[in-house]
Amino acid sequence: MKKTLIAGTALIGLYAGPALAETIGISIPAATHGWAGALNFHAERTVERLKAANPELDFVLTTTSDPGQQVSDLEDMVATRNIDALVVLPFESEPLTAPVQRIAESGVWVTVVDRGLSQEGIENLYVAGDNDSFGRTAGKYFADTLEDGAKVVVMRGIASTVDNERVAGFQAALEGSGIEVLAMDHANWNRDNAFNLMQDYLSRFPEIDAVWAADDDQAVGALAAIEQAGREGEMIVVGGAGMKEMVDRIRKGDKTVPVNVTYPPSMISTAIEMTALGLTGAAPMSGEFILASELITPENAEKFYFEDSPY
Amino acid sequence: MSGTASISKNRARGARRPDLRVIGPLVALVALVLIGMALNPNFLSYANITNVLARSAFIGIIAIGMTFVITAGGLDLSVGSMAAFVAGLAILVMNALAGSMAGLPVLLLGIALALLSGLAAGFINGILITRAGIEAFILTLGTMGIYRSLVTWLADGGTLSLGYELRELYRPVYYGGLFGVSWPIIVFALLAVLGEVVMRHTAFGRHCAAIGSNEKVARYSSVAVTRVKLATYVILGLLVGIAVVMYVPRLGSASATTGLLWELEAIAAVIIGGTLLKGGFGRVWGTVVGVLILSLIGNLLNLTDFVSPYLNGAIQGVVIILAVVLQRDTGAAR
Structure with a gap:
C-alpha cells in the first residue's frame, strides 16, 4: 500500500514535466446544468487550441461539484503541479476566498471568472458577465x-x-x-x-x-x-x-x-486566453473585464446561433 | 405458516380500531388539502389537481418499489441518478435509431430499452448487495455517483433532447389520457393498487416484512432471503424504468439535473407513509399518501406568497417531521 503511494507520488512528480514550461491551473464547476456544460465545452476547446499553439504551456483542468472539493483541487494543483497561473470560477464566493488568497500570495497569477471573491484585490484579472x-x-x-x-x-x-x-x-x-x-x-x-x-x-x-x-x-x-x-x-x-x-x-x-x-459561457475562453497572454506575452492583462449582456432579437439572432455548441 | 396467521390477526384488529398511528399520514394529507382550499380558490380546480397528481407519479412509482426495499431492511440511494441515466440512454438510442426506422417502432424500442436498463440496473444493485455482501447504503451511494456521472458524460455536460418528431409522437404518453385522467396518474394508481395487494396478500410481501424484521429468523423459517432481497431491488429498478417512460415525454429531455434528490423524496415518502426505516413493516398506501403530501407542500408554496421562497425547504422539513410525529407509537415503544 505504502509502496504504491510512493510510486504514485513519483509518477505525479514526473508528469509535472519540464520545469521551464508555464503551467496554468483551471478550476471550474462540473457540468451539472446546461450553462456549466457549455462552460466545460468552451474550457476544453480553449485548452486544446492553446496547447497546440503554445507547446511551452501546460494545463491542469479540474471540475468540481462542491466548494469543499474545489478547495482540495486547488491545494492539489499548487502542491503537485506547481502552477504558475490559476483560472478559477469559484463554486461559492465565501469558502473559496481564503484558499485563493493564499495561492495569490504565493506569487501565482490569479484570474477569477464570473463569481467574484468576497474580498477585493486578491485577483490579478477578473473576467465576468454582468x-x-x-x-x-x-x-x-x-x-x-x-x-x-x-x-x-x-x-x-x-x-x-x-x-x-x-x-x-x-x-x-x-x-x-x-x-x-x-x-x-x-x-x-x-x-x-x-x-x-x-x-x-x-x-x-x-x-x-x-x-x-x-x-x-x-x-x-x-x-x-x-x-x-x-x-x-x-x-x-x-x-x-x-x-x-x-x-x-x-x-x-x-x-x-x-x-x-446573453450571458456567454464562453467567457471562460476569454479568461484562459487572457491569462495565457499575460503569462507568455508582454501585453498588460491585469484589471477587470466585464462582458455586457446583449439583447438577442430576430434581427441579430443569426449572430448568436452556434450549431455545434452543446448549449 | 404461523407468522401469516398472526399478521392477519393484527390486521383485523387494526381495521376495527384505527388509531392515529395508522391514519396519521391521512390526517396530514387532509390538513394540507384544507389549508390549500383556504389559501387559494384554484387549489381544487381540475387543472391543479391533475397537475399535482401527474407530477407525483414519477416519484410515486419509484417510492412504491422503495417501500418493498425498505420493508425488507434495504435501502437504495441510486434511484434518482438511475432514472436520469436510463432517461439519457433511452433518448440517445431513440435519436440514433430515428433516421433508419419509422417513429413508432423507435418509440417502442426506446420504451423497452428504458424498462430493460432499469431492470438491469436494479439487478446490479441487488446482486452486489446480496451476493457480494456490500452494505446497501454504501453500494447504492456508489452507484448513485456512477449513474449521475454517466448521464453527465452521455450528455457531454449539456442536455440530451429527443428529436422533434419523436417528441411529438411520444408526447401523449404524459399529456394524453383516458376520460380526462392523464396516463401517468393512471399508471401510478394501477401500480399502487398492485403494490398494496402484493405487500398485503402475497407470500412475497410477507417475506419482505419477515426479512426486514429479522433476517436470521426469516432464513431459519425457510424464506429464500437472498432471492427475495434481490427481487426487491430488481422490482425497484423496473419501476424506475416505468417512471422514466412516463417522464421522458414531459419535456423530452434529460440532463445531469434530472431526478436530482428523487431518492431522498422517495425515501421520505415511504417513511411518512408509516413504513419503518429499519424494515419489518411496510404499507404501500401510506407511501402513496406520503408522495402526495410532499407534492402538495410544493404546490401550496407556489400558490401563495404566504412565506418567503427562501423558507420553502424549512416548511417541507416541518411538515415531514409533523407527519411522522403524528404516527408515533404512543403505546408500547417499538
Whole structure:
C-alpha cells in the first residue's frame, strides 16, 4: 500500500514535466446544468487550441461539484503541479476566498471568472458577465414593449448573489413602468422545477402577460407548461443565456419567445486566453473585464446561433 | 405458516380500531388539502389537481418499489441518478435509431430499452448487495455517483433532447389520457393498487416484512432471503424504468439535473407513509399518501406568497417531521 503511494507520488512528480514550461491551473464547476456544460465545452476547446499553439504551456483542468472539493483541487494543483497561473470560477464566493488568497500570495497569477471573491484585490484579472445588466436588459425590454399595467411572473434561480443581482437589475428597470410583478419563486435553474412552478402560476393567475424565466432551461419548462394549459399566445416568455434552441425560435420569429438575453459561457475562453497572454506575452492583462449582456432579437439572432455548441 | 396467521390477526384488529398511528399520514394529507382550499380558490380546480397528481407519479412509482426495499431492511440511494441515466440512454438510442426506422417502432424500442436498463440496473444493485455482501447504503451511494456521472458524460455536460418528431409522437404518453385522467396518474394508481395487494396478500410481501424484521429468523423459517432481497431491488429498478417512460415525454429531455434528490423524496415518502426505516413493516398506501403530501407542500408554496421562497425547504422539513410525529407509537415503544 505504502509502496504504491510512493510510486504514485513519483509518477505525479514526473508528469509535472519540464520545469521551464508555464503551467496554468483551471478550476471550474462540473457540468451539472446546461450553462456549466457549455462552460466545460468552451474550457476544453480553449485548452486544446492553446496547447497546440503554445507547446511551452501546460494545463491542469479540474471540475468540481462542491466548494469543499474545489478547495482540495486547488491545494492539489499548487502542491503537485506547481502552477504558475490559476483560472478559477469559484463554486461559492465565501469558502473559496481564503484558499485563493493564499495561492495569490504565493506569487501565482490569479484570474477569477464570473463569481467574484468576497474580498477585493486578491485577483490579478477578473473576467465576468454582468448580472445586473442581464436582469436590466430583460426588464428594459418588458418596460419598452409591454403596456402599462401588464402582469409579469418571475422565475428565480438558485438563491445566490448571481440571482439577487439579476433580480435587482430587473426590478430597477421596471421601476415606474406600471408593470405589475405578480410573483417571484425559485425554480433553481432546473427544467422540471420550472415546469411545476409554471403550472402552479397558471392555476394561480388567470391573467399573465409575460414570464421572465431568467434562464433558458427554466424557459423550456415554462413553455411546456404553457403549451399543456393551452395558453400559448396569451403571454411572452423571456429566458436568458442564449441556449441555441431559444435563439433558433427567435430567429424564426416565434411570437411566444421574442427575445433573449446573453450571458456567454464562453467567457471562460476569454479568461484562459487572457491569462495565457499575460503569462507568455508582454501585453498588460491585469484589471477587470466585464462582458455586457446583449439583447438577442430576430434581427441579430443569426449572430448568436452556434450549431455545434452543446448549449 | 404461523407468522401469516398472526399478521392477519393484527390486521383485523387494526381495521376495527384505527388509531392515529395508522391514519396519521391521512390526517396530514387532509390538513394540507384544507389549508390549500383556504389559501387559494384554484387549489381544487381540475387543472391543479391533475397537475399535482401527474407530477407525483414519477416519484410515486419509484417510492412504491422503495417501500418493498425498505420493508425488507434495504435501502437504495441510486434511484434518482438511475432514472436520469436510463432517461439519457433511452433518448440517445431513440435519436440514433430515428433516421433508419419509422417513429413508432423507435418509440417502442426506446420504451423497452428504458424498462430493460432499469431492470438491469436494479439487478446490479441487488446482486452486489446480496451476493457480494456490500452494505446497501454504501453500494447504492456508489452507484448513485456512477449513474449521475454517466448521464453527465452521455450528455457531454449539456442536455440530451429527443428529436422533434419523436417528441411529438411520444408526447401523449404524459399529456394524453383516458376520460380526462392523464396516463401517468393512471399508471401510478394501477401500480399502487398492485403494490398494496402484493405487500398485503402475497407470500412475497410477507417475506419482505419477515426479512426486514429479522433476517436470521426469516432464513431459519425457510424464506429464500437472498432471492427475495434481490427481487426487491430488481422490482425497484423496473419501476424506475416505468417512471422514466412516463417522464421522458414531459419535456423530452434529460440532463445531469434530472431526478436530482428523487431518492431522498422517495425515501421520505415511504417513511411518512408509516413504513419503518429499519424494515419489518411496510404499507404501500401510506407511501402513496406520503408522495402526495410532499407534492402538495410544493404546490401550496407556489400558490401563495404566504412565506418567503427562501423558507420553502424549512416548511417541507416541518411538515415531514409533523407527519411522522403524528404516527408515533404512543403505546408500547417499538
